[in-house]
Amino acid sequence: MNPQLKQKKTGLKIISVIMAVLLWAYVVNQGSAASGQNVVQVALDYRNIPEGLTVKGPDQVNVKLWGIIEKKAAVKAYVDLSGYEPGTWEVKVEVEPGSGAILATAQPRVVQVTLTGQEERVIPVRHEVVKNPPPGYELLDVSVSPDKCLVRGEQGTISKIERIVAEIDLSQTTDITAHTVNLQACDVNGRVLSGNYELLPRQAIIHAVVAPKRAAREVPVTVITDGAAAPGYQVTNVSAHPALIKIMGNSNVVDNTGDIKTEVLDFTGKAQSFQQEVSLQVPQGLQAFPARVTVNVTIGEVDSGKED
Numbered sequence: 001m002n003p004q005l006k007q008k009k010t011g012l013k014i015i016s017v018i019m020a021v022l023l024w025a026y027v028v029n030q031g032s033a034a035s036g037q038n039v040v041q042v043a044l045d046y047r048n049i050p051e052g053l054t055v056k057g058p059d060q061v062n063v064k065l066w067g068i069i070e071k072k073a074a075v076k077a078y079v080d081l082s083g084y085e086p087g088t089w090e091v092k093v094e095v096e097p098g099s100g101a102i103l104a105t106a107q108p109r110v111v112q113v114t115l116t117g118q119e120e121r122v123i124p125v126r127h128e129v130v131k132n133p134p135p136g137y138e139l140l141d142v143s144v145s146p147d148k149c150l151v152r153g154e155q156g157t158i159s160k161i162e163r164i165v166a167e168i169d170l171s172q173t174t175d176i177t178a179h180t181v182n183l184q185a186c187d188v189n190g191r192v193l194s195g196n197y198e199l200l201p202r203q204a205i206i207h208a209v210v211a212p213k214r215a216a217r218e219v220p221v222t223v224i225t226d227g228a229a230a231p232g233y234q235v236t237n238v239s240a241h242p243a244l245i246k247i248m249g250n251s252n253v254v255d256n257t258g259d260i261k262t263e264v265l266d267f268t269g270k271a272q273s274f275q276q277e278v279s280l281q282v283p284q285g286l287q288a289f290p291a292r293v294t295v296n297v298t299i300g301e302v303d304s305g306k307e308d
Contacts (some may be wrong), residue, residue, distance in 0.1 A: 009183045038065050042075050048082035054154050054196050056114040063095055067102040074098045077106055089112045119158040121151045125204055126163055130170040132211045141209040153197025162188040165221045166204045179206045215251035218244045221293055227268030229299050237298035249286035265295055273298045
């Protein structure tokens with residue numbers, strides 16, 4: 001080969017390399033200027049997870065980019081787990097740099113991933129009242145829907161779940177209400193478990209029936225009278241039968257009720273003893289047993305004294 005021609009080709013190669021280096025430097029500088037930074041943090045995606053296995057590994061990695069990077073470029077990082085078996089593995093991170101990037105690398109380039117067997121269990125849902133109803137009210141009934149929960153995840157974690165709990169706050173509840181609450185997986189000591197598992201469903205609806213607290217006790221009957229017996233006669237005794245009755249209802253009302261009064265019994269013009277059934281004046285919110293009583297009234301002549 002002609003030495004001059006060979007020398008000319010060598011010179012062209014050197015010039016090509018120099019131009020490539022200069023172009024690369026230009027692109028890198030332009031990329032940095034366009035994006036302001038060339039390292040982005042992206043979520044790490046786990047692809048092709050073998051059936052029946054769960055994954056434990058980093059949630060994010062850094063990706064270093066070179067080129068003219070658009071601000072909205074869709075940069076993706078992932079690991080391909082196809083063909084892997086249970087165990088701990090070092091897996092290469094793959095990058096999809098998006099438009100504008102001529103080079104992209106993950107930091108770190110390899111991540112540690114643990115694959116474990118997956119277990120499923122169906123566990124009943126229990127409700128737990130964390131705050132009671134207001135004073136004077138009580139919980140009469142409660143139902144949870146659904147009443148069972150599917151738990152799926154790592155075998156080691158699933159084996160520790162003792163119960164699924166739906167907590168409910170009744171501090172502002174005074175009637176029938178529906179509460180949508182999050183479900184929690186708890187161990188034998190009642191602690192909420194953390195780990196790689198999922199609850200299906202994640203929430204439950206609790207229907208709670210709250211009503212005024214009821215109480216019962218016996219109280220005396222007070223006979224209310226009006227008028228006077230006929231001239232020359234006087235009332236010597238008034239008694240109710242039964243003398244004690246049972247009242248039942250709102251505990252606050254029951255506790256503050258000292259007696260139950262009868263309807264007014266009129267003595268006007270009465271000249272002899274009599275017996276009469278009367279109704280009771282029962283405060284609102286209470287029930288009385290019995291609702292009526294019999295009043296016995298004794299009337300006698302006025303003793304005018306012995307003559308001298």
